[in-house]
Amino acid sequence: MNDTLHHHSAGPPTAPALLLGPSLGTSTALWDAVAPELSSAFRTVRWDLPGHGQSPVDLIGPGATVAGLGALVLDLADRLGLDRFHYAGVSLGGAVGLWLAAHHPERVDRLAVVCSSAHFGRPEPWRERASRVRESGMSAVVEGAPGRWFTPGFLDGEDGRLGHTLVDDLRHTDPQAYAACCDALAACDLRPDLPSVTAPTLVVAGREDPATPPAHAREIADAVPGARLTELAHTSHLAPAEQPDAVLAALRDHLGAPGPGRGMTVRRAVLGDAHVDRAQERTTRLTAGFQDFIARYAWGEIWTDPTLSRRDRSLVTLTALVAHNHLDELALHVRAAVRNGLSPEEIGAVLLQSGVYVGVPAANAALAVAQRVLAEDGPETR
Known part of the structure; x- marks a missing residue:
């Protein structure tokens, strides 16, 4: 039985490690437009939430917590021999990064929190969503996902192919695992932990994100000592898919990665x-x-x-x-x-x-x- 998170590694094995966390309902594909460029300077490790993508379902159950997901990520890092790593995560994946940086500061070098929150609102809506999915399957949330994830018209444009892939990932996510992740979001409140984060932190917000509005990002940036905030115009919840160039530039700058400049564009x-x-x-x-x-x-x-x-x-x-x-x-x-x-x-x-x-x-x-x-x-x- 596979007892660890599914992951995809790329880049030089001895380069600094960069873990890339997903949003609820997505897979490693969320980073498809960003990770290959980062892999020239980092050993990138993209991971799937339990029951998402190719990760086993039985790694999670009802009453799950962000701390429990963070423990799974630490187990993955241990198995890969990564004592320290940079971390960037979107939404639920970003909350996992905040928990890691607050509770295991010795493991996290630099942190990027993308379209995420320290507290995802009242728990009742998340518990209601979990209940609907457990009863009716993923069809209960698939139809409304594009409106939560992307700005209007994105899926119809030239860059919308990855968006359609992510919606398809949501459709094939295990309902019980998805519901358990909703339980984790319902119980999440990392606000008391934010002042203890010591890793240099970048917070990225999409100005048109209805799921984690810019006010959530500002709350994190105000509470984490020395954190920097970047807001992306014309961007909704899944910024690495919708604005990969802007996210890549922000991460390169924050992580100290050399940029290929115009040469990579021409190549x-x-x-x-x-x-x-x-x-x-x-x-x-x-x-x-x-x-x-x-x-x-x-x-x-x-x-x-x-x-x-x-x-x-x-x-x-x-x-x-x-x-x-x-x-x-x-x-x-x-x-x-x-x-x-x-x-x-x-x-x-x-x-x-x-x-x-x-x-x-x-x-x-x-x-x-x-x-x-x-x-x-x-x-x-x-």
Whole structure:
């Protein structure tokens, strides 16, 4: 039997650890748009609440408390060998972070509390919600979730895909575990503990958050010694999904993480999010320096130089890769060339000209790679 919280780790194993806590009804996916970038500087550990995502249901029961959830997180940290860690959490996950920082200050280096509260209002509404879910299942809360979680229109926009994933996570959450987490929220009152928090603390609020309004964040920031408050405009309850860039910037600044600057933006635009996310997920102690180097130098200085267009840079890059027979990298940059506006015919012409100057065998191998890549990516690029 699995007796610990499900978690997802990424980043260099020896880098400073950063635990990322979820909101009620969500999963590790809540941090999908933020965690990959943080993984270049931290060993990120995202965890699921009991009965949420892939965490076991039997880790929680009626009458659960935030302290009990905090104990599960400490057990996870112990199993991973994390004596100290940074912590950032949303809503219920943020309350868990406050409890950890107040009751186990020796474990928490820096704390970020996102769209959360030290006291989630009167207990009766939470107990009523728990009762409805126990009786009727998750359908009792799924329909109203988008209105609590996101600003109007977010799910219909280009960035709404993650929002739909999170709503689907809620639909598949175990009702009994969800209800038990409601019990924990009903009983939560961390206000007396706030003055004892010694970890440097950042409090983030969404100005349009109906679940934990900015007044809740201000209460935390006023009571925790030295805490800083950031309010995000046009943001509701699940800020890491709705405003990932703003949350990422705030966390980088608070945690002291180096920022990749414009280079990472260009790298994603040219190579695509999927490739960059995979590279960040695979970052190790050995490769972390190289990932930082290419983000800052190759992408932050060379590819951002306006002297040549991205299209021109793709032409040069394809030729150089053919000349040195870097076929794996060539496949990546054939896709990038299409993204930068080159047609398959123009890519073929570049590879043909390369054959004249660097050799027919090299061009022949390159054409085979390009043919495979363009065929895999669909008829619109063939």
